[in-house]
Amino acid sequence: MNMNFAIDTLYDTRDADGDTLKLLIDTDDSGYLFAAAAKRRREYYGTDIYIRGLIEFTNYCKNNCLYCGIRAENVSAVRYRLTKDDILACCSEGYRLGFRTFVLQGGEDMYYTDGVLCDMVSSIKSAYPDCAVTLSVGERSYESYKALFEAGADRYLLRHETASPEHYAKLHPKSMSLENRKQCLFELKEIGYQVGSGFMVGSPYQTLDCLVEDLRFLRKLEPDMIGIGPFLPHAGTPFNAFEKGSLRRCLNLIAILRLMFPYALIPSTTALGTIHPDGREMGFMAGANVVMPNLSPNGVRELYTLYDNKLHTGSEAAEGLSELRERVAALGYNISYNRGDVNRDCRV
Numbered sequence: 001m002n003m004n005f006a007i008d009t010l011y012d013t014r015d016a017d018g019d020t021l022k023l024l025i026d027t028d029d030s031g032y033l034f035a036a037a038a039k040r041r042r043e044y045y046g047t048d049i050y051i052r053g054l055i056e057f058t059n060y061c062k063n064n065c066l067y068c069g070i071r072a073e074n075v076s077a078v079r080y081r082l083t084k085d086d087i088l089a090c091c092s093e094g095y096r097l098g099f100r101t102f103v104l105q106g107g108e109d110m111y112y113t114d115g116v117l118c119d120m121v122s123s124i125k126s127a128y129p130d131c132a133v134t135l136s137v138g139e140r141s142y143e144s145y146k147a148l149f150e151a152g153a154d155r156y157l158l159r160h161e162t163a164s165p166e167h168y169a170k171l172h173p174k175s176m177s178l179e180n181r182k183q184c185l186f187e188l189k190e191i192g193y194q195v196g197s198g199f200m201v202g203s204p205y206q207t208l209d210c211l212v213e214d215l216r217f218l219r220k221l222e223p224d225m226i227g228i229g230p231f232l233p234h235a236g237t238p239f240n241a242f243e244k245g246s247l248r249r250c251l252n253l254i255a256i257l258r259l260m261f262p263y264a265l266i267p268s269t270t271a272l273g274t275i276h277p278d279g280r281e282m283g284f285m286a287g288a289n290v291v292m293p294n295l296s297p298n299g300v301r302e303l304y305t306l307y308d309n310k311l312h313t314g315s316e317a318a319e320g321l322s323e324l325r326e327r328v329a330a331l332g333y334n335i336s337y338n339r340g341d342v343n344r345d346c347r348v
């Protein structure tokens, strides 16, 4: 198959058959693919890179995903929770720095009942009505999602991690269900959230067919935001001896996602920056247009370790925005200080 022809077809039709997708996911010759994705991104978002202030407010979790460093059974994890006042202080600092989206991320920590979370969300929205609040707190009931939306939450991130039932069963304990996760995502959409999903690249037992299944699931969901990142092992998990995911495959997938979902907000994740010193910049060049610097209090940043050696300083930190601005400008892009809502219409 002529690779450039396949990329042109993906650009025009926003879809491809499974064999073509597998070829593109695995190619070492990605120049034309990245150029097509960069062109597509410019058509929808110009040169803007959107920033989100990430507040990791609890590393307690009731679940035991086999790949995750803050899984309940990892007794070596030092646990913490932030109070509403802690979180509002993070928002205040973030607002001063120019952030207009706050992402509240945590494990599935039942300490944060609907009442506690709704109070946090409505307090942030009353103090900063021009800001978006994104939640990333896992699987909850329809009623809970609805209450949080009514309290003012605008967006919700829930990565499905893998859309293949067989693969899902190898990454999660029996108590967890892929069906429930998928149902949560469709419920979040129905309620009215801007919804984000995504998956790990290179997780144990993943095949190219699994990745095609991930792309097919996203096609059904049509999320506003899509986050992917390489699997990175954590010493305190059953997957500690597995190889990390491939940077190249991750970048190829960012470009494929940009071509399949031109309107999507796609972050260049901290995991990419962790796997390679210029990983985040490479993500932008492959089609990503969002970055989520860490706005958590300094004392807890190194405790939210989903994987080993996670970056949390320099341009990964909210206070490193000027460094980030320079790094992005060197690529021909610019940091945007607006809310950065999804844009479903091509501008050209």
Ligand code: SF4
Residues within 6 Å of the ligand: 061, 062, 063, 064, 065, 068, 069, 070, 071, 072, 106, 107, 108, 138
């Ligand atoms: S991946 Fe999420 S749900 Fe699973 S153990 Fe980690 S924090 Fe909990």
